[in-house]
Amino acid sequence: MRSQGRRKSDNVEDRRGVAGKRIAVGGGLGGLIIVALYFLLGGNPDEIVQSLQTEGTTSPAAAGQPLSEKDREMGDFVSVVLADIEDVWQPLFQEIGQDYRAPQLVLFTDQVQSACGYAGAATGPFYCPGDEKVYLDLSFFDEMQLKLGAPGDFALAYVIAHEVGHHVQKLFGINDQVMAQQGRVNEREWNQLMVRMELQADFLAGVWAHHAQQATDFLEQGDIEEGINAAGAVGDDRIQRQTQGYVVPDSFTHGTSEQRVRWFKKGLETGDIRQGDTFNASIL
Numbered sequence: 001m002r003s004q005g006r007r008k009s010d011n012v013e014d015r016r017g018v019a020g021k022r023i024a025v026g027g028g029l030g031g032l033i034i035v036a037l038y039f040l041l042g043g044n045p046d047e048i049v050q051s052l053q054t055e056g057t058t059s060p061a062a063a064g065q066p067l068s069e070k071d072r073e074m075g076d077f078v079s080v081v082l083a084d085i086e087d088v089w090q091p092l093f094q095e096i097g098q099d100y101r102a103p104q105l106v107l108f109t110d111q112v113q114s115a116c117g118y119a120g121a122a123t124g125p126f127y128c129p130g131d132e133k134v135y136l137d138l139s140f141f142d143e144m145q146l147k148l149g150a151p152g153d154f155a156l157a158y159v160i161a162h163e164v165g166h167h168v169q170k171l172f173g174i175n176d177q178v179m180a181q182q183g184r185v186n187e188r189e190w191n192q193l194m195v196r197m198e199l200q201a202d203f204l205a206g207v208w209a210h211h212a213q214q215a216t217d218f219l220e221q222g223d224i225e226e227g228i229n230a231a232g233a234v235g236d237d238r239i240q241r242q243t244q245g246y247v248v249p250d251s252f253t254h255g256t257s258e259q260r261v262r263w264f265k266k267g268l269e270t271g272d273i274r275q276g277d278t279f280n281a282s283i284l
């Protein structure tokens with residue numbers, strides 16, 4: 001995708017290679033729980049971490065590594081994508097008479113403290129509704145390329161757009177409605193709600209790609225395939241197959257690869273947020 005010479009967002013908080021690499025005594029529990037959940041569920045616990053609170057504090061600045069040229073380029077790319085996402089959601093919210101509050105995006109290395117608790121690189125990218133920030137360790141992207149077979153810059157853009165999709169869900173009140181069901185429904189029903197939430201975030205990523213393309217014609221040959229490949233590569237069934245060698249349908253929290261691709265494509269083709277009611281869709 002074309003990203004050279006385009007606007008960069010002011011909402012990127014770059015915490016890479018700086019303080020907070022070590023967890024002070026007592027602060028590590030949240031991180032451990034998050035990592036444990038990650039392994040149990042085989043996905044990004046972006047909805048789970050928000051219920052975790054820790055009173056951990058970071059240690060004084062650990063000696064930071066200076067950013068490499070490649071790191072800086074990646075940071076610039078992320079800023080351009082985030083600006084692009086802002087430029088799409090702002091007018092779409094305006095159209096329906098709502099204000100769009102742009103989220104911050106935190107780039108981090110190894111570990112990060114969020115309002116949702118500690119998270120490590122193993123958590124994968126996540127959105128924390130508590131502080132309205134997207135957290136991204138770019139090593140996840142390297143991993144996506146290496147292990148999940150989802151290369152390409154548009155794949156990274158898709159992941160960011162998916163996380164901002166969770167922010168859009170928060171602004172629409174969907175996140176609160178779903179969270180209100182926690183403890184009221186059984187585990188199976190809860191997982192179903194999580195799947196519908198995830199598929200809607202994929203749909204919203206597709207809506208972004210639709211409008212961004214109309215406005216800036218930024219897509220290059222193969223980009224959509226990259227996005228679809230990424231959507232498929234991070235589907236729960238694929239991740240579980242790679243980590244466990246088999247699929248456990250009841251613990252799905254992100255939807256199957258096929259479902260993720262379908263909702264991403266629906267958003268991409270229609271660009272119409274009204275088409276994205278995954279909660280009332282009879283077929284996912």
Ligand SMILES: [Zn+2]
Nearest residue numbers: 046166198201
């Ligand atoms: Zn998600």
